[in-house]
Amino acid sequence: MNKVVSGADEAIRDIPDGATLMLGGFGLCGIPENCIAALVRKGVSRLTCISNNAGVDDFGIGLMLKQKQVKKMISSYVGENAEFERQLLSGELEVELIPQGTLATRCLAAGYGMPAVFTPAGVGTEVADGKEVRQFNGKAYLLEMAFEADFALVKAWKGDTEGNLVFKETARNFNPLMAMAGKITIAEVEELVPAGGLDPDSIHTPGIYVHRVFKGGQFEKRIEQRTIRKKA
Amino acid sequence: MSLTKEQIARRIARELREGYYVNLGIGIPTLVANYIPVGMNVVLQSENGLLGMGPFPFEGEEDPDLINAGKQTITTVPGSVFFDSAMSFGMIRAGKVNLTVLGAMEVSERGDIANWKIPGKMVKGMGGAMDLVASARNIIVAMMHTNPKGESKLLPACTLPLTGVGCVKKVVSDLAVLDITPDGFKLVERAPGVPVDEIRAKTAGKLIVEGEIPEIVC
Numbered sequence: 001m002n003k004v005v006s007g008a009d010e011a012i013r014d015i016p017d018g019a020t021l022m023l024g025g026f027g028l029c030g031i032p033e034n035c036i037a038a039l040v041r042k043g044v045s046r047l048t049c050i051s052n053n054a055g056v057d058d059f060g061i062g063l064m065l066k067q068k069q070v071k072k073m074i075s076s077y078v079g080e081n082a083e084f085e086r087q088l089l090s091g092e093l094e095v096e097l098i099p100q101g102t103l104a105t106r107c108l109a110a111g112y113g114m115p116a117v118f119t120p121a122g123v124g125t126e127v128a129d130g131k132e133v134r135q136f137n138g139k140a141y142l143l144e145m146a147f148e149a150d151f152a153l154v155k156a157w158k159g160d161t162e163g164n165l166v167f168k169e170t171a172r173n174f175n176p177l178m179a180m181a182g183k184i185t186i187a188e189v190e191e192l193v194p195a196g197g198l199d200p201d202s203i204h205t206p207g208i209y210v211h212r213v214f215k216g217g218q219f220e221k222r223i224e225q226r227t228i229r230k231k232a
Numbered sequence: 233m234s235l236t237k238e239q240i241a242r243r244i245a246r247e248l249r250e251g252y253y254v255n256l257g258i259g260i261p262t263l264v265a266n267y268i269p270v271g272m273n274v275v276l277q278s279e280n281g282l283l284g285m286g287p288f289p290f291e292g293e294e295d296p297d298l299i300n301a302g303k304q305t306i307t308t309v310p311g312s313v314f315f316d317s318a319m320s321f322g323m324i325r326a327g328k329v330n331l332t333v334l335g336a337m338e339v340s341e342r343g344d345i346a347n348w349k350i351p352g353k354m355v356k357g358m359g360g361a362m363d364l365v366a367s368a369r370n371i372i373v374a375m376m377h378t379n380p381k382g383e384s385k386l387l388p389a390c391t392l393p394l395t396g397v398g399c400v401k402k403v404v405s406d407l408a409v410l411d412i413t414p415d416g417f418k419l420v421e422r423a424p425g426v427p428v429d430e431i432r433a434k435t436a437g438k439l440i441v442e443g444e445i446p447e448i449v450c
Contacts, residue, residue, distance in 0.1 A: 026280045026317070027303035029296065052317070077357035085354050097355065100279065101321025101363030108318040119325065120366035124344075124397035127362060157297075169314055170281050171297040176316045204316075221296035227304035229288040 003163045003207070004192070005214045008038035011186045015044055015151055018071075022107065022147070022178040023051040023061060024154040027080075027224045030171030031060050032153040034188045034216040040067055048072040050149060052103060052174055056080050059222050068092065076100035080224070099127060102144050104177055109146035111180020111209065116145045152182025155216070156205070159189035160198050163207030176205045185209055188216040234406040235423050235448065240374050242267045243421075243450040244333055244404050247372060248274050255279060255324065255364060257334030258302045260374040264333055275311075277329055279320050279360045284312030301360065321360065325367045332368035334361065336375050336400075338390040341437035343400040343412040345373065346392035358395060365396030377405035377434050384436035386410070386417055407431050409448060416440055421448045 005011045012035055015021070025031030039047075040063050047070050054073050055062035064070050065083050072094040078084055087093035098106075099121040109117045118141035122128050132143040154175040157168035165187055167175055179185050187205075192215040235243065241263035248254065248268060255277045256262050265285075268274050276285040278300040285300060286307035294305040323329060338346040345365055348358040365371060378384055386403065403410045408431045409421040416438030422431055424447045432439055 027299065029280070029299050029303070075357060077359040079356035089354070097357045099358055099362035100317065100360035101325065104317035104321055119363070121325075121363040123366060125362065125394045127358075167314075167316075169295065169297040169308075170278070170299055172314055172316050173281050174317050177318050223294060223296045223299075223305060224303040225299070225305065226294055227288045227306075228291045228294065231290055 003211060003213050004161050005212050007214050007217060008034040008188065009041065011035065011188070011212045011214050012038045012042065012153075015039065015042070017044055018046045019044070019150045020048040020148065021050065022149040022152040022182055023049055024152075024173065024175035024178045025060070026052055026170065026173035028056065028060050028222050030155050030167070030173050030175055031055070032155040032188050033060070033220060034218065035153040035186060036060060036063055039069065040064055043067065043069070045069045046071045048074065050074045050103075050147060052076050052100060054078045054081050054084050056224065057083050059220070065093070072096065074098065074103075076103050104174060106144055106147045107174065107177035107181040110148065111177060114146060116143055118142065119144055147181055149178075149182050150184065152178040152185040154179045154185065154187050156187050156189045158191045158193060158198060159187055159210075159213045160193050160195050160207070161213070162195045163187065163210030163213050164198055164203045165189070165205035165207075165210060166198060166202060167204050172204065179205045180209045184211050186212045188214055190216060190219060233423060233425050235450070238263060239450050240404050240406060243409065243448055244372055244374055245269070246450070247331065247402070248272060249330070252330040253277055253283065253328060255329050255332045255368070257332075257361070259335045261333035261335060262302070277320075277323070278306070279324065279364070281315050281317060281320050282308070282312060284309045286312070321363050324363055327367060327369050329368055331370045331372065332364050333372045333374055334364065336373045336385070337379075338385050338387055338392050339373055339375070339400050339403055340387050340390045341412070341416040342389075343398045344390050345395050345400050346390040347395050349393040351393070361395050365399045368399070371400050372402045372404060373400050374404050377407040377431070384434050386435045386437045388437045407434065413440065418442070419445050421446055423448055
């Protein structure tokens with residue numbers, strides 16, 4: 001079993017037009033930027049992308065939107081992207097907005113082998129339209145289905161040749177959840193180490209969930225909102 | 233005199249208690265972090281996966297892997313911990329977060345909140361707001377009492393699409409502090425020099441005024 005591939009182009013080689021993808025990250029933090037660049041090079045189209053956000057105009061998923069590769073976005077928040085707004089208003093792009101915790105939990109359910117979960121988020125709002133509502137201990141919950149995704153693209157700090165992954169700081173976000181949820185999970189890492197190079201007690205994602213791993217060629221790690229304080 | 237945004241934040245900070253875990257939304261709520269009483273141990277939760285959010289970094293110390301839910305660069309504090317988004321909303325859903333402060337476009341006298349969507353305008357999404365309001369034990373809304381057109385944001389019923397139902401416990405506006413009670417908005421405090429009649433005129437929902445209403449100290 002060799003999970004290590006040479007790079008992003010090889011890792012995403014069999015992603016077809018019309019595939020459903022999960023992409024990790026929160027804003028631009030912890031996004032699989034090497035895989036996104038490869039998808040842009042490959043020109044694969046009509047994608048459904050499950051991702052908390054949709055990038056900015058010239059980075060992240062925004063790069064795929066610019067090439068009109070995305071048919072549908074499933075996200076919790078999609079601001080900060082003018083091309084996205086243009087495609088949405090012109091009807092070229094379909095968007096499904098779902099609460100952030102629901103998005104995370106639907107990934108979790110998939111990775112835990114559970115078909116659905118109950119959550120109170122969205123009860124009494126338009127998010128509840130068409131969904132089963134059930135009362136538990138006097139409180140109403142919505143039935144939300146586990147996601148199904150053909151490929152999950154995640155970004156980790158460190159990975160080993162077994163596909164075990166460790167994430168860094170808030171770049172963890174949706175990455176370990178999506179890693180568990182993809183039928184095929186592709187991980188790009190900043191540091192790739194031999195088996196045994198990671199402390200087994202400190203691994204966030206067990207390699208059983210990961211099918212392909214590679215060391216990313218370049219990580220720009222763009223900052224969306226650089227905010228600083230003055231030295232007193 | 234109506235309160236400034238900083239004064240609203242300072243008044244909300246008086247609701248903090250030792251040992252609280254607190255989630256602060258974007259806008260005025262973020263400012264509450266500047267007024268945590270000295271010596272009080274309050275842990276800030278950022279729903280993208282951090283407990284123990286510290287101040288913004290100094291120039292040159294920004295870390296692209298370390299941001300808050302507003303995507304701003306931040307720092308950690310001693311005792312900070314990172315986790316994934318499912319655990320983050322898990323602790324919110326399980327009621328472990330003691331206080332949530334967020335902004336709103338409208339609040340109803342029953343505690344309904346609308347803060348994510350204006351029909352006809354570009355909808356950016358609800359982010360984590362629906363999860364937070366559906367589960368938090370104590371929700372305080374920080375907002376202006378009226379919108380830019382001068383219309384009341386405290387209504388008998390929300391007119392905008394809802395974020396959550398019957399969840400807001402308290403509103404701190406530039407004019408008043410109000411508790412949400414089964415009978416409507418109960419006026420608790422008023423901004424210094426702002427007469428009760430002005431608050432009554434600018435509150436479209438049912439307003440309960442009992443006895444003398446003290447001025448806000450902040």
